[in-house]
Every structure is written in C-alpha cells, then in structure tokens.
Amino acid sequence: MSTRDIEISEVGPRDGLQSIDSIMSTADKKAWIKAQAEAGTPEIEVGSFVPAKLLPQLADTAELVEYATGIPDLNVAVLVPNLFGAKRAIETGAHKITLPFSLSETHSMKNVRRTHAQVIDEISNIVAAISESENRDNTVFEVGLSTAFGCTLEGAIDEDFVVAMAAKAIELGADEVGLSDTTGYANPTQVTRLTKAIHHEIGADKMTGIHLHNTRGQGLANVMAALEVGLTTLDSSLGGIGGCPFAPGASGNIVTEDLVFLLEAMGLKTGIDMDKLLAVREQVQKTLPEEELYGFVAAAGLPKDFEAASA
C-alpha cells in the first residue's frame, strides 16, 4: 500500500449500478469486484445499505461485503443512508462506511428523506453504534459532504456552511469527511479553495478524499486541483457509469480508466495495471450489454511506448 501515491476508490458497483436500469447479477458483481481488485484497485465501494424496494439493484450488498472482505488487501467501502444501514454495514464487516450529508437540505430530503438536523443526529448515532461494536478498530466512518460545490435544486451552496458542517461531523466523532461534487458543478478554483478551508478547520488528515463528477467534462481538470492541494483518495467509476439519480441532469462519474491513465502518465503510482483495468472494462461491458460505458482511453488505446514511459 505504501508504494501508492494515489488511492483510487472504485465506486462503480455502488454509484454506477444504482443509476442504471440493468440489474447485474450477484455473481457478475463478485466477478467484477474480484477482477478489479486483482488489477490493483485498493478500495471498492461495493454497495449501499438502502431498502431493496428503493434500489433493487443493490439488494445484495450484504453478500457482496462478506465476499469482498475475503479478498486480500482490498478496502471494502459501503454507503449507508442512516443508522439502520450503518448497523448492517458494521455487522457485515465493511471497512469503510460513508454517510452522505447533503449540504443542500432540499437534496438531502430527496436523497435520504432527512433534514440537516436529522442527519447530524444520525452521525452521532452511527459513531455510537461503531464504538459499541467489535469491529470498531477496523471500521472507518466517513461523512460525505454531498452537493458541496452547488446543487441543481438550490444553486450555490454557502462555502462557510460546508466548512462548518465538515467541522461538525468531525466534532461528533466521524473519522473523516470527503468532498463530493454530486452535481458536476465544481471548478478547480473552488476545489482548491474549499479543500484549503476545510483542511484549515479540521486538519488535512481528516479529509484526504474527493468524489468528482464529469457531468460538464471538468472531472480531470478538477483532479489536477485536488492533486495540487494534497488530496490522495480519488473516487471514480469504471466506464464512468453512475451519478446521482435524485439530482436532475447530474450524471457521469469520472471514468476510472481515464483517471488512472492520467495519474500513471504523470508518474504518480496508483498500483493499478492499465491493461488489466481495460480488461475489467470489457468484462463489465459484457454483463451490461444494454448500457453505454464512457471514457476516452479505452476507445483511443494506450499511446505507443506508454508502458515503457510509466515503468
């Protein structure tokens, strides 16, 4: 792990599969997770503990967590909308539990049906549940600061409020917070400014990750700002599938293949083998024949001499 400069957190099995119509079989999901772990991906968000009636695509999350935690050296992450989901995550042994905290209260009501006050309560409840569990030393609790860069419903989000809520989450006992550009509104100047402000308030070690979207084609430009300001965990989705189904017009995670290519070409080590990653893409495409996968590197191919240059 220490040989990596940047940790890629693959969110396709959760953020990707929750946003598309196709339902992938549990066996195909396991094969995807296994193959992508073997390609060198250090962390995979394998699902979300939401009610199956809301997101039937993710109904097998418990089984996937149990499966994925058996893969050596893989950090297994899950999303939870509330305490109930967090308890299931703890029971199944997930390594990282992320609760989305949407800074747009309108979006929060649509996404997890909770006011800000209710989400803040739930942070405390989850901190308590983890501290009472046997897995407490192996469980990281992250609060994901959703719509931090603006909201399709509310528009601009006050940055001082984002910083204050980041501090609140840490004060209540969350291990870390992460910035999330749920709506694809972020620009590099804002990534830099908001990250610095949060780091100043809570310390850089309490926020190492960012979840960027490519909705307006700005994903990798924002990654450049994130790298410059010292963030080291980057979320992305194989084939760019996903986005948030409850934020109108917001689609398109950063494409893992294009992101890994960027980082490796720059000489930053991700631990991921580019050829193996492209093979995982082909494998996933076969299991999702109705879905369009995004990204440029897979279509254009690797540059001549690319391996030699990055070796």
Next chain:
Amino acid sequence: MSTRDIEISEVGPRDGLQSIDSIMSTADKKAWIKAQAEAGTPEIEVGSFVPAKLLPQLADTAELVEYATGIPDLNVAVLVPNLFGAKRAIETGAHKITLPFSLSETHSMKNVRRTHAQVIDEISNIVAAISESENRDNTVFEVGLSTAFGCTLEGAIDEDFVVAMAAKAIELGADEVGLSDTTGYANPTQVTRLTKAIHHEIGADKMTGIHLHNTRGQGLANVMAALEVGLTTLDSSLGGIGGCPFAPGASGNIVTEDLVFLLEAMGLKTGIDMDKLLAVREQVQKTLPEEELYGFVAAAGLPKDFEAASA
C-alpha cells in the same frame, strides 16, 4: 483585448472541417465565423492553404480570410503547409500564419511530404517572403511544433530535440512557436516540463500558445498544467470536431464550449459569452446534420446560478 486573461483560438473551421466528410458551404462558414467572433472569440483559424485536391473542404480559404479580416477585433489565422501556401496567406492579409513542423519526421512526410531539413528551409523561405511583403508589420509567423508529445507512428519524441527545433525556428526568424499535441499523448507533467524547457531556451514571450487534443480525455487536465506554467493562448474546436487525419487514432480537439466553461468558472476572463457560444454550436450543428458534435456542457447545461458566479 486587454481585459482577457486567456485567448481562445478557435480552430474548428480549419482543424474541424478538414477532418470530417461533410463539406460546409462558404456561406455557412462565414456565418459560423461571424457568429463566433460576435460571441467574443478573439482568434479564429479560418482555413488552410493546401491544394484543393487534397482537402476540398478548405478550398475556399482565400475567400474566408478576406471575409474574416473585415470583422472588427478578430485575429484571423491560417495554416500553411509550405512557402506557396504562405504566399497566398500573405496576399490575402491573414494576421497569423502557422506552419506545422512535425517533430516526427515520419509524420512530417505523411502530413506535408517534407523531411525535417526541407521544413527548416521552408521556415527561412517564409520568413523572407513575409519580410518582403507590405503586410509584414501585421503578420505573425508561428511555427507549430506538431507531435511534440509523441507520435502514433514513431512513439516517444526526444524532448531535447523538440526544444532544439523550437530554438531553430526562432533563430531563423519565426515570431513564435506553439506546442501541439497532435496525437493526444500529452500528460500534464510533460506539458509543464516541455513548456519550461522551451521557455528557458527561447523566452516565454516566444511561446504563449498550445494546441491540445482530447483523444484520451486528458485535454482539460493538460490545460490546467498549461495555465499553471503561464501559457495564455489555447486552441480548441467548437463541438470538439477535428484532429489530424494523417495520424491514425488521433481524433478530438478540446471542445471550445467545455474549455470556456472551465476558464470562466475559474474566474479567468476569455471575453466569450457562454450563452452566445452555445447558440453558435446549435447553428453549426444545423449546417452539419451528419456530424456528431462532442462536449459535455452543451448536454448538461450551465449550472444554476452560473452567470451570477462568473459575473
């Protein structure tokens, strides 16, 4: 002009139209150039003085230069493959004349059918032709360093050679050189390193521009490096059409709409009105019904409150 932080050089009418099957009528090209100039674009590459039998799409370049030079405050650029083309550019009154100098000799032979020695001779010949013309004080001669970041045919290009040829072009009397990622091989680290090396050799004022491609989705990440290292003229193509027809697999200029959105969102002034630019895109799409336009901002729309944020 002085209120701009970054100069966008629109290459769609040349680089875009030379790469697609459709032939746009001269009237439609004029309407495009006029509309994009009125949207605030400071420079447009309107065509290329190549033999009509090679690129019939650009056979009306002389008429377009004469038309475009009548538009107030518009810098009119053209590409020329040789002295013959340069003389036509001078006669028609183009403000900026760019000669591509491919650092890959294999690509140079395919693209302009000339060895490096022959291109170097042609640089001297064009410098002489301009200095003898009445338009010499109003004509900028740029040597475009093509395949500077690598070649699909030759692979890696020696960076010391790129720097040496940049110096050679300036020594022979070119006004400036520009870096060109013809093949979409560039990464941000390389953009920074190569730009610094060239600036160190010839001075930053002799290279202010870069022509980046989005072949592997890295275009705007590379723009971030270009901005950081002080480059101020960025080439892009409306709808991302274009690329080089003689470099296999290399397609996709940076999308002007997505680039302007990036810069304006970051607070950098381009002088371009985003809404007017998106209207130009619709106008051009109507004249190219068979062609796919690329880009994310046009599809996703501007963020809520975007105008207020950038005003």
